[in-house]
Amino acid sequence: MExxxxxxxxxxxxxxxxxxxxxxYEVKKGDTLWKIAxxxxxxxxxxxxxxxxxxxxxxxxxxxxxxxxxxIP
Amino acid sequence: MKPxxxxxxxxxxxxxxxxxVGCANQMEPAKKAINDIEAAIAAAGPDAAxxxxxxxxxxxxxxxxxxxxxxxxDYKGVIAAxxxxxxxxxxxxxxxxxxxxxxxxxxxxxxxxxxxxxxxxSGTLPAAIAAIESRVNILSKSKKLPANLDAATFESxxxxxxxxxxxxxxxxxxxxxxxxxxxxxxxxxxxxKTDAALTALGMTAG
Numbered sequence: 001m002e003x004x005x006x007x008x009x010x011x012x013x014x015x016x017x018x019x020x021x022x023x024x025y026e027v028k029k030g031d032t033l034w035k036i037a038x039x040x041x042x043x044x045x046x047x048x049x050x051x052x053x054x055x056x057x058x059x060x061x062x063x064x065x066x067x068x069x070x071x072i073p
Numbered sequence: 074m075k076p077x078x079x080x081x082x083x084x085x086x087x088x089x090x091x092x093x094v095g096c097a098n099q100m101e102p103a104k105k106a107i108n109d110i111e112a113a114i115a116a117a118g119p120d121a122a123x124x125x126x127x128x129x130x131x132x133x134x135x136x137x138x139x140x141x142x143x144x145x146x147d148y149k150g151v152i153a154a155x156x157x158x159x160x161x162x163x164x165x166x167x168x169x170x171x172x173x174x175x176x177x178x179x180x181x182x183x184x185x186x187x188x189x190x191x192x193x194x195s196g197t198l199p200a201a202i203a204a205i206e207s208r209v210n211i212l213s214k215s216k217k218l219p220a221n222l223d224a225a226t227f228e229s230x231x232x233x234x235x236x237x238x239x240x241x242x243x244x245x246x247x248x249x250x251x252x253x254x255x256x257x258x259x260x261x262x263x264x265x266k267t268d269a270a271l272t273a274l275g276m277t278a279g
Contacts (some may be wrong), residue, residue, distance in 0.1 A: 020197065020278045021204030021271070042222070043215035073207045 023072040027064050040072050049073055099148035106155035107139050113162035121165045124172035132161050187257045191248060194260040197278070198241060201267040205234055208274055221275060230270045237266040 025036055033051055038044035051061040053073040058064065114121070114132060121129045135158045142150045209231055212218060218227055240263045248256035271277065 019200045019204055021201050021276060023204075023208075023276050040219060041211055041215045042217040042219040046211055046215055049211045073204075073211060 025070045025072050027066050027068040027070060029066050031064065031066075033061050033064060036070070036072070099152060100146075103143055103148035103151035103155070106152055106159065107136065107143060110136055110139070110155065110159045110162045113159060114165060117162075117165035117169050120169040120173050124169050124176060125165065128161075128168055129165060132158065132165060135161070184253065187253045190257050191253055191260065194257065194264060195245075195248070198260060198263050198267060201271060201278075202234070202237055202241060202263070204276060205230075205237075205267060205270045205274065208276065209234055209270075222273065226273050230273050233266045233270050237263045237270070240266070 025040075027036075033047035034044040037047040037050055041049070047061060050070060050072060051058055053071040057068065057070075064070070110132075114129070114136070117129070135154075139151050139154060139158060142148075142154070209227075212222070212227060213231075218224060240259045244256045244259035244263060247253075247259060
């Protein structure tokens with residue numbers, strides 16, 4: 001997968017029914033799901049876990065945008 | 074025997090007889106006084122023993138003293154001391170009732186506080202457990218743990234998570250059976266474990 005660029009943590013969106021312990025990450029320039037998974041899980045290959053948790057806002061794991069707030073399950 | 078000696082002897086006997094009669098006359102009132110006190114103590118019922126044990130003990134001690142006086146035929150002493158003891162004994166029922174009401178109010182307040190605590194804990198702990206479990210499951214698939222988490226801490230966290238889930242099952246079962254105190258006690262333990270896991274994982278509530 002092509003690594004996309006992203007940004008550090010951020011304020012989490014408040015969604016109805018959202019688990020209050022859900023962790024959020026705001027995409028920065030240079031971030032990719034792989035990179036975020038590597039940082040949070042120690043293993044970039046686990047990026048699909050992040051993608052699955054954000055399918056309401058992501059349609060393609062390779063397409064994340066700066067400023068997007070992603071759930072980190 | 075001189076007439077004077079006869080008279081003195083007679084007088085002594087008469088006085089002794091009078092004293093005996095006097096004592097006998099006081100025996101029944103003394104006995105009744107003790108019985109009245111014991112009846113007042115009995116009327117206070119088991120609540121006195123449960124809610125004002127010291128006060129009850131103090132009255133019972135005085136009854137023991139009165140009975141000792143009675144056994145020594147000090148009926149006058151019994152009759153003199155009995156009214157004060159009777160007043161104390163008659164006060165036991167009211168004091169026990171007040172103490173019982175206060176204890177029940179305190180128990181109700183404690184129960185209300187525990188129900189409120191349960192509401193808070195039951196509203197957050199399942200979510201905390203789910204979030205931790207999700208992260209632990211993902212990290213279990215990881216070829217390498219993240220830099221801020223060592224293997225020993227992760228293993229300890231997995232054990233803590235399993236314990237937390239077991240305790241949470243116990244808490245919900247206790248709550249379902251109406252034992253809020255046991256439910257809250259177990260839930261507090263769950264919170265300790267989930268808080269430790271959340272800290273170790275660097276996770277916070279939103």
